[in-house]
Amino acid sequence: MFIFDISNPLTLVLMLAATILLVFLSQEIKKSYISAVMLFAYLIILIVHVAQIATLSEEFRYMLSTLSRCIVIDFIFVVVSFFSYLWVDDLEAKMGKKKSIDNSLDWLWKKV
Numbered sequence: 001m002f003i004f005d006i007s008n009p010l011t012l013v014l015m016l017a018a019t020i021l022l023v024f025l026s027q028e029i030k031k032s033y034i035s036a037v038m039l040f041a042y043l044i045i046l047i048v049h050v051a052q053i054a055t056l057s058e059e060f061r062y063m064l065s066t067l068s069r070c071i072v073i074d075f076i077f078v079v080v081s082f083f084s085y086l087w088v089d090d091l092e093a094k095m096g097k098k099k100s101i102d103n104s105l106d107w108l109w110k111k112v
Contacts, residue, residue, distance in 0.1 A: 007073060
């Protein structure tokens with residue numbers, strides 16, 4: 001059974017670096033779709049890991065702890081990419097002088 005093991009430290013560092021670079025890129029060019037693509041990619045990885053746990057056979061039960069760690073890390077990346085999407089969407093809306101999708105986090109953006 002193939003597992004995209006993101007609990008591996010090297011993979012984790014590479015994914016973190018890619019996330020930071022994509023957030024920086026989307027912030028620089030002020031296009032929120034880059035963060036949205038990243039969010040959907042992490043959601044797909046999360047769904048794949050949950051499906052792997054749901055269909056895990058008895059012979060692969062030793063992978064349960066690895067998959068559980070991967071799901072926790074997936075949630076962290078989903079949350080980070082979701083907030084980065086909201087942040088860049090707010091920047092894009094301010095630059096284009098249009099209404100943002102969601103203004104409920106204005107109190108947070110003023111502190112950032």
